[in-house]
Amino acid sequence: MNDSKIPVWVNVFVLPMVNILLAFAFSAIIFIAVDVDPIEAAQVMIRGAFGYQEGIGYTLYYATNFMFTGLAVAVAFSAGLFNIGGEGQAYMGGLGVGIACLALDSSLPFWAILPITMFASMAFGALWALIPAYLQAYRGSHIVITTIMFNFIAASLMVYLMVNVFKLDGQMAPVSRIIEDSAKLPMFHEMAAWIDWSFESSPLNLSFFIALVCCLLVWILLWRTRWGYAIRAMGSSPTAAEYGGINYKKLTIIVMLISGALSGLLGINEVQGYSHQLKLDFVAGYGFTGIAVCLIGRNHPVGIILASLLFGVLYQGGAELSFDFPNIDREMIQVIQALVVLFSGALAFMLVKPTEHFFVFLDKRKTLSLKQTNPET
Amino acid sequence: ADFKPAVAYDSAGKFDKSFNQAVFQNGATKFTEDTKIAVRDFVPSNDAQREQGLARLARGGYNPIVAVGFMYGSALEKIAKKYPDTQFVIIDSVVDLPNVKSLLFKEHEGSFLVGALAALKSENQKVGFVGGMDVPLIRKFACGYEQGAKYINKEVEVFQNMTGSTNAAWSDPARGAELTKSQFSQGVDVVFAAAGGTGVGVYQAAKDGGKYAIGVDSNQNHLHPGVMLTSMVKLVGLATYDIFKKAESGNFSAGIDVRGLKEKGVDWALDEYNRALVTPEMEAEINSVKAKIVTGEIVVHDYMADNSCQY
Amino acid sequence: MYENLILILDATLRVSTPLILAALAGLFSERSGIVNIALEGKILFAAFAAAAAASVTGSVWLGLLSAIAVACSLSMLHGFASITHKGDQIVSGVAINMLAVGLTVTLGRYWFGLGGQTPALLDSQRFLPITLPGADALADVPVLGLLYSELISGHNIIVYMALLSVPICWWVIFKTRFGLRLRAAGENPHAVDTAGISVAWIRYRALLVAGLLTGIAGAYLSTAHSAGFVPNMSAGKGFIALAALIFGKWRPVPVLFGCLLFGFLDAVAIRLQGTELPIIGEIPVQLIEVLPYILTVLLLAGFIGRAVGPKAVGIPYVKSR
C-alpha cells in the first residue's frame, strides 16, 4: 500500500487531516441532530482551547497526559504488543507518586523528591505491566486480554487502598491529604513568573516538559539505538528478530516495562502536578485515549505530540462547549472522540485507494502531456 | 436582575434520580419558577474540570455558586481562595473559608428512621441494605439504617451489600437487582438502597419479588406504589432553595450548616403512594423515634465520626 | 444448603444470560476472523435501543427488534471499517465502544430528558418470567420440585433463548455450509477466496449474527433483567464475555461453561459479600469484585494452557501472493 504513487507529504499530513475532518463532519451531523449549530460550536471549542491563556494551559495539561499514554502505546506497538492496559498502569503510577509524596513531602526538598517520585511513578506503572508481559512472554496469554483484566484489577485495588488506607479520618471523599508545597511540581504560571511573564493560572505544570523530553527520548530509543532496532525488528517480524539474536521473551518484558513506566508517568502530572493528592479515577480514560493518540500519531513521537494536542483541544474545547451549550454534555465530546478514532484509526485506509487513483491519474496526464510536447519519447 | 446563582453538579449529572436531581428539581428549578431568575449550571466531564468549571462560573460573575457533592471539596477550596468576593456553598463536605458555606446532612439520622420502619415492616425480621459505591458516606447510611433496625428489635438481621468500588457502582441496576434477589433469597423482605442509579434495579427486584423497598435522597415513593415502603429524603433541594433565597436578599452566611432531622435536612417520606403500606401504629412509632432523635434522647452514631459502626 | 445452591444456580443463569449471548456473538465473529472487542458497545447500544423503543411504542418485541437492528448496524460499521476498508479490528472495536457510551446518553438525554436514562418500563413493556407448566404443582416435591420450579422454571424468555442458542450455534457452525465456510474464513481466508466464495460476505454475515445475538443480550439487560436503560449499564459484560470466549477456546459448549462459571462466581460473590469468614475475616468487597478477572488471568496463564484462536483472526483479508 505504501509503495504507491502517493507522495509522502500527502500520506503523512493530508490524509490524516482529511480523516479528522471527516470525523468532525459526522460530529457536525450529530450536533445538528441535537439542535446545536456546529459552526458556532466549533468556534467555541477553538476559542476555549486557544483563545485565552488559561484555556491554552488546560489544553496543554490534557495533552501532557495524552503524550504519556500515547507514547506508552507506541513503544509497545512498535514491538508488536498491543498494550490496552495504559489505564491501569497510569493508575498505579499515580499511586506510586502519591505514596512517595505523602511519605517524603515533609522531610525532603523538592529537588530530592522529584527524582524519587518520577522513579516511583515509572516503577509502579512498569510493575503493573510486568505481569501481563510475563504471561505473554512465557505463557502465551493474549496481552490484549490480560491488560484489559489488569485495568479492572487496578481500579479495584485503588478503591480498596483509597478507602482503607489513604482516606483521611473525618474526610468525606476518598482522597488523601493534600501534599506539602515542597513536593508539588512547579505550575507553569509559577515558572512563567520566574522570568517575569505573567501567565494565567492553569493546571499546566512542569510535567508537560517532562512529557516532551519523553517524546524525544522515545524517538531516540526507537530510531537511533540498537535496542530500538531490536524493538522494531520484533514488531515487524518476530521470526526475523529471533533469527537476529533478539530474545522475544526478554524484550517483551523490557518493552512492556518501558510502556508501563511511560503510562505511569501520567501520575506525575495528575497527582504531583495538578490535584496534589491521591484520589479515585484520576486516569479518567486517558489510557484508552492513548490508543487513539498513538494511532493518529502513526506510532511516531512527533505524530503523538500533534495528536495529543488535538485531543487536548477536544477535551478543553469540549469542556468549554458543554459549559456554553446545555444540549451538549461530556458524552457528546466522547462521541466526537469516538468518531476521530473511527476515521483516523479504523478507517485510516479508506481514502488511500481513491487518493492513489487520483495520483496515478495525475501521473498519466503528465506523461501524456509530455508525450505531446516531445513526440519522440 | 443582577442576581446570578449557579449550581455545579457532580459528575453523575442532574438527572441521577436522587441526589443531584433533588438539587436540580427542588432547588434550582423551583427557585427559577418562583423568582424567574435563571440558574446557571455545570456538569464536569472529568475531575480536572471541576476546578475549571467553578473558576469559570466565578469569573462569569455568578454568585452564589453551589457545588454539589463531596468530590468538589479540594477544587472549591482553591477557587474560593482565588475569588474571595464570590460566595460558595458546598454540599456534603467541609471547606473552612470565610466565603464558603458547608452544608452537611445527618444521613445517619434519616437512615435510622427508615431502618426502624423496615424492622417494623419486616415479617422475617430480616432487612437488607444495598449501597452503591463502597465509600464512607454510603457506610454512614448503612450504619444508621442498622442502628434503626436494631433499635426496634435487637434480633433483626441486617444484610448489607455494596454494589462495587468504582463509579460504575452508581449505575449498575442489573447488579443491584442481583444483590437484592440474593438478599431476598436469604429471607430479607425490606431493602433500602443508597445506590444512585443502581437503586432502580433494587426497586425493580423488590417489585418482581413481591417485597418492599426504601428509596433514597429524593422522594422515590412514586416509582412503584405498593412496593416503595418509604424514602429517606435528603432535602438538598430545599436547602439549596433556602440558600438562594437568602442570598438574593443579601443574607448569605458562611460557615458549617449541619442539617439533621431537627433542622429538616433529612426525613422520611409519607405520601399517597405509600400510605397504604404504613399502618398508623408504625407511623406513630416512627414519629416518636423521630421526636426522640430531635430531642437528643436517641443519639445516632455517625460512621464517619470514627470510621466504624460501633455504637 | 441445597436450597441455597439452587438459588445460586438460579442467579447464575440470570447473570450468565447476557454473557452467553455476547460470547456466542464473539464466537461467530472471531471464528470468521474478526476480533470483536466491540461486544461491550454493541450490548450497551442495544440495551438503549430496546428500552427506548419499548418505552415509546409500548411493545417489548419492538424493543427487541430495535435492539437487534441497532446492534446489527454497529456490526456493519465494524465490518465496513475492518472488512471493507481493512482497518484494525481492535481499533474499530474501541471506537464502537466509545461511540456507544457517548451516543446512548446524548440521544437518550435529547429524547427523554432524563440524563440519559429511559423512562422506567412498565411490566407490559418488559420480558417477564415465564412459569413453566406444572412448576407450582411440583414445587413441593422434594429435591426435584425445587429444581424444577426455581431453577428451570420462572425465567424470562431470553434466558431460554440464550440456552437454546448454544446448541443452535453449535449446529450452525459445525453442521451447515455456512458454518463450514465461516470456520474456513477464520482459518485461511485465501483458501476460501480461491474456492470462489467471498470472504467479505461471510464475515459480514458472521457480524450480522453477532449483531443479532448482542442485540438480544442488550434487550435482556434493559427490558428483562432491569426495567429501563441506565447509562453504562453493560458494565464490562462485553469484556467478560470475551474472556469467556477465550476461556472456552472458541467452542460453543465450553464457552457456555465459561459463561456459567463467571456467572456463578458473580452469584457466589454476591452472597459472600460482607460475610465474616473464619481466620481471614471479612473479605474486602473489592477482592470479590475482581475475582473473575483474576481467575481469568490465572486460567489464561496456567491451567488451560495456550488458548489458540482461529489462525486468521484479527488480520484483515487482503488478496495477495
Add this chain to the structure above:
Amino acid sequence: MSTVSNEQRFALELRGIDKRFGAVHANNNIDLQVPVGTIHGIIGENGAGKSTLMNIIYGFYIADAGEIKIEGIPRKLLSSKEAISYGIGMVHQHFMLIDNFSVLENVILGAENGPLLKPSLAAARTELERLAKEYQLDVPIDALIEDLPVGLQQRVEILKALYRGAKILILDEPTGVLTPQETEHLFHIFDALRREGVTIILITHKLREILAATDNVSVMRQGAMVAHRKTADTNKEELAELMVGRKVRLKVDKKVANPKQILLSTDQLTYTDQMGVDRLKSVSINIKAGEIVGIAGVSGNGQSELINMLAGLLTPTSGSISIGNTHIDAGHPATPDSIRQLRVGHIPEDRLTMGLIKSFSAEESAILGHQNQPKYNGKILNKLKVITQECTRLMKEWDVRPQNPKLRSSLFSGGNQQKLIIAREVDQNPNILLIGQPTRGVDIGAIEFIHKRIVELRDKGKGILLVSVELDEIMTLADRIIVMFDGHIVGEVSAAQANEKILGMMMANIMPDELQATTGGKQ
C-alpha cells in the same frame, strides 16, 4: 508428441491480457493458446508474471485489459466462482487448504450441494473414492490436512479441482515439494487426465520437467510472453536463454574438495516439537573445513529443524552439537547470538520472514543479527553513517540492485534480497556457513552468481552446510550428500556417486542396491 493442426480446438485462448500492480507491470499484453487435451508448460524467471497470469485465468485477479476464451467461448471472468463454473481448476503455488479441516471438508468447501453438510459430505465421499480409483489419487479422506505430508496435500488440491469438474487444470509449481518419484507419479496422473480430455497448464522452474511432461511450452519474461515452442522442438539451453534473455551456463566449475579438520559435529541430535512430534531422530553429522555438505530430502523431513538447531534457533531435546570447543545440548542451549559468536553464519531458508525485515530499509536489514556489533554502535546511539557505508559496500561487492541502502527491503526483487542476505552473512567471514535454500525463487542468472561464490568460500577453507530441495543444486555444489527422511539420516553419498535416481530412492527411504555395499562398509 501431439501435432497441432489448424482446426484444433483450444481449451483456452488469451488475447492481450494486461495487468498492473501499482507500478509493477506484471502482465504485459499477453497472448496464449492452449489446445484441448494437451499439457502446456509455462516457464519464466521469478516475478515474470506466471502466477499473476494464472490467477487471472482463474478469476482471482481481474485483468486490466484483454480477452479470454474458454473452449472457444469469450468469457468475462469476474470471480473464481465463474472460472470454476467454466471448468477451470487451479492448484496454487501455496496450497489453499484449511489445516484443521479434514480432506473431505476441504474438498467440499465452496462446492457443497446444499445448505447442510451431511449430504454434501456423503456425496463427496463417493465421488472421491471414484476419482481415487480412476486416477490413482489415493488420500485418507478423513484425515486432517495438518497431519498429511505435502505430497498428499497436493493430491487433495488436485482432487478439489477434479471434484468441481475441472476441464482445465492449472498447477502453479506443483513439483517443488515432491520427490523425483512423486513427481513421476504426478506426471502419470497427468497422462491419465489428458486421456480423459483434461487440459493441463503446468508452471515450473525445472526445465527437465518441462521437457519430460509437456506438449507445448511458453516462456515469460518480465511480464511479457516471449516465445511459444513445441516441446519436441526445443531443448534446455534454448529455454534457459529465452527465460533470462542471455546465454546461461548451467554447471559450476569446481575443483575436487580438500577437506581438513572437523569444524562442527552433532551427536545423536533429537528434536521433539511442541506438538510432541519427533522432527529429528538421532542425527549425527559433521562438517569439515573446506567442504560443502549437502542435505537432500523432500522438504519437511527435518532439514529445516536441523539447520535451525545448528543456528541456535531450536534447542535439542537430546543429543549434542560441538562447534570447536563449545558443547551445546539441552542443558547448555545456544542462542542465535551465541552461535554467531562462534563464527557460524546462517542464510535462512525463508528470506522474507527470517532473513530480512520487509519494512526495514535495506541497510537496516543488512545488519540483522549483527546489530549489536561495536562497529555499528556508539555508547548509546547507532552509527548511522557506518551502517549506510557498509551496506553500500556490500551492495557494490555483490551486485545488489538497485544500489540504494535506503530503499525498503520489500521493494527489492527476490534475487536481490537473497544476494543482500548472503552478502551480509559471508561478509562476517564465518568459519562455518549454514545455507538454506540459497536459490529458492532466484532466477538462473543470479543462481549462477551465488553458486560461484559458495564454491569460492569452500575453497577458502570454510565448512559449508547446504540444505536445498533442488537436487540439481545439491549435486552441483555438494562434495558429500546426506539424505534425510522423516527426521533421520537415510544415508550419505559422495558427489561422484550421486545421481538423481539414487538420491530419489533415498529420499523415499529406500536404500539403493548400489549403495548397500559402500555405505554398509563405511558404517
